[in-house]
Amino acid sequence: MDVIEVHEISKYYHHQPAIKNVSFHVEKGEVFGFIGPNGAGKSTTIKTMIDFIKPDEGNVQIFGLDSQRNAKAIREKTSYVSSDVRFYPNLTSLDLMRVVAKSAHLTKQEQNQKITYYIELFAMDATKKMHQLSLGNKKKLALACGLLTQPQLLILDEPTNGLDPLMQHRFYEELTRQKQQGMTIFLSSHDLTEVQRQADRAAFIKEGKIVTIEHMNQETVGQIISVTGPSLPMAAFKRIGATVLKQEKQTARLWYGGTRQLLFPVLEDEGIDHFMITDPELEDRFLTLYEHKEEGKS
Incomplete structure (x- = not known):
């Protein structure tokens, strides 16, 4: 009801x-x-x-x-x-x-x-x-x-x-x-x-x-991908639908809501030294829906 x-x-x-x-x-x-x-x-x-x-x-x-x-x-x-x-x-x-x-x-x-x-x-x-x-x-x-x-x-x-x-x-x-x-x-x-x-x-x-x-569960909210390396494949991440939450010279934090079958080949890129997959916080989802859409308009 x-x-x-x-x-x-x-x-x-x-x-x-x-x-x-x-x-x-x-x-x-x-x-x-x-x-x-x-x-x-x-x-x-x-x-x-x-x-x-x-x-x-x-x-x-x-x-x-x-x-x-x-x-x-x-x-x-x-x-x-x-x-x-x-x-x-x-x-x-x-x-x-x-x-x-x-x-x-x-x-x-x-x-x-x-x-x-x-x-x-x-x-x-x-x-x-x-x-x-x-x-x-x-x-x-x-x-x-x-x-x-x-x-x-x-x-x-x-x-x-x-x-x-x-x-x-x-x-x-x-x-x-x-x-x-x-x-x-x-x-x-x-x-x-x-x-x-x-x-x-x-x-x-x-x-x-x-x-x-x-x-409010893990499956629908997605995953947070943290990567470090000298040459991060950001274009490849974007092609599989990942959203960049934060990026510096050799580190990036992304939100990803797709399948791991698409994700793992990107993570095998030689430009990545280390990666970590964690459960997202709601703040991460908030940023994907608001802050970074606003940046895309500018």
């Missing part, structure tokens, strides 16, 4: 597309990564999904419901944590968590248990008012509120901005726990290592269009 179905949505500002013909689906219980550089259209897509802005073309269904006509029903099952965290300045963290927990129709005992759990998990001082909190502490509070209601769908836009490494670790451990309990998670993040670790699939968006949607 698909929890999110995005069908050919487009949004224009001053006749220029912020997003164009964006389509994807997110399955129940899946962690779905959403990746792209700044200005690629990630936040616009998310805000269109949750009916914060209206698409000019296309439509979105969440839980099988139209995102515009049934926005209220969808929000009862969904939590959204924005990249831009803002709260009423004179509320304390505890005040806000109580309001959020009450809105989820939890019993008083459940409210207290969950509030205590997230205060301890994120090491929060719940007595401080919002205007006294650092960015990192505001983000911890936002994440706690997003998780408090036990949503069926959790939408996260850059959730770890401002968090220290320990809090990031605790947060991603909690996401893993929630996924095991059946939560569907939409994760838009610049933290490519965690997206690769957490996500089942990820969509890459560039200039408002989906470039590709890939499973």
